[in-house]
Amino acid sequence: MLVEFERIADRGGVLGAMETGYQRGRIQDESMLYEQRKHDGTLPIIGVNTFLAKGSDHVTASVDLARGTQAEKKSQLSRLSDFHERNREAAPVALTQLKLAASSGGNVFEALMAAVRTCSLGQISEAFFEVGGQYRRNV
Secondary structure (H helix, E strand, C coil), rough: CCCHHHHHCCCCCCHHHHHHHHHHHHHHHHHHHHHHHHHHHCCCCCCCCCECCCCCEEECCCCCCCCCHHHHHHHHHHHHHHHHHHHHHHHHHHHHHHHHHHHCCHHHHHHHHHHCCCCCCHHHHCCCCCCCCCCCCCC
């Protein structure tokens, strides 16, 4: 750990290292190493890479996926539509308050807790995307 502090100091301290992108590069390198170790099994993670038998490419335990039926899908979409209809007038107000809090540095948690009473997850996510954009990883 001391070695890393010395590397940062050699680059002009934290600000100098930030200007050259040193920290970002180190984080990306560590992330790639983590992913490689996870993928090749040198970093065992239960349920991610430890369910493979040694020397085998196939999964030793089968898992039945639970899929919703068409009736369940229609029911969920119907309930969502009913929820939107019931909150047709209140949702835009709550979303406006949420966007205002997010863009002005206000209490986002308070606005979010109010919004979940009248807005769907999709509406809330869209409001956050409008204010802050969508995260895109730099590679």
